[in-house]
Amino acid sequence: MKTIFLGEEGSASNDSNVMGADTYSSLDDDVDTHDNYFGNVKSGHAIDAWVEIWDYTGGCSFRGFVGGNGDEKTLFAFFDSSVIGRDLKHGLMALIELADEVFAVSQVVVCVDRSIPDGDRSAFLKSLRWVGFELTTLDMWSHQLDTTSDKWLLMGLEV
Known part of the structure; x- marks a missing residue:
C-alpha cells in the first residue's frame, strides 16, 4: 500500500510526506523548513x-x-x-x-x-x-x- 500511495517501492520514506513530517524546526532563519530532504520520490x-x-x-x-x-x-x-x-x-x-x-x-x-x-x-x-x-x-x-x-x-x- 505504501508503494501505491506514497511512491515507488524502495524510494518512499517511512515518514508521511503528505502531512509535513519532513519539515523540521531550525534555529537558522535562512533554512527553508519546508525543503524536501527525502529527494525526488516518484509519487503514487x-x-x-x-x-x-x-x-x-x-x-x-x-x-x-x-x-x-x-x-x-x-x-x-x-x-x-x-x-x-x-x-x-x-x-x-x-x-x-x-x-x-x-x-x-x-x-x-x-x-x-x-x-x-x-x-x-x-x-x-x-x-x-x-x-x-x-x-x-x-x-x-x-x-x-x-x-x-x-x-x-x-x-x-x-x-
Missing part, C-alpha cells in the same frame, strides 16, 4: 486526508486515509486486533457516513490485520460480509492483477 496516488475515528460506544479507535485519483477516491480504514470483540456498529456507521457525506468517495476499504488469530479473524470477516463488505485487492490502485498485501486483508464496500 494522492492522499487527500487522514482520519482517526474514536468509537466511544464500542470502546475502540481506528485510523485511515482517503486516497486515489480524480473521481476514484476511496476511504481506507485499518482494523487491528484491538477492534476484535468490540461493538463496531456505531463506528462503522460513522465511517460509512464520513465516506459518503464528508469525503464523497466511491468506496470504503477496511484493512484487517492478517496477524489476528484465524478464529477471531474469521468471525470478524463474517460480520463485515453481513454488513455488505466483500474481499477485494489493490488492483484498482496498482493497475496490476492480483495485488494483495502481506499485512492486510482488504474488504471493500461500494458507497
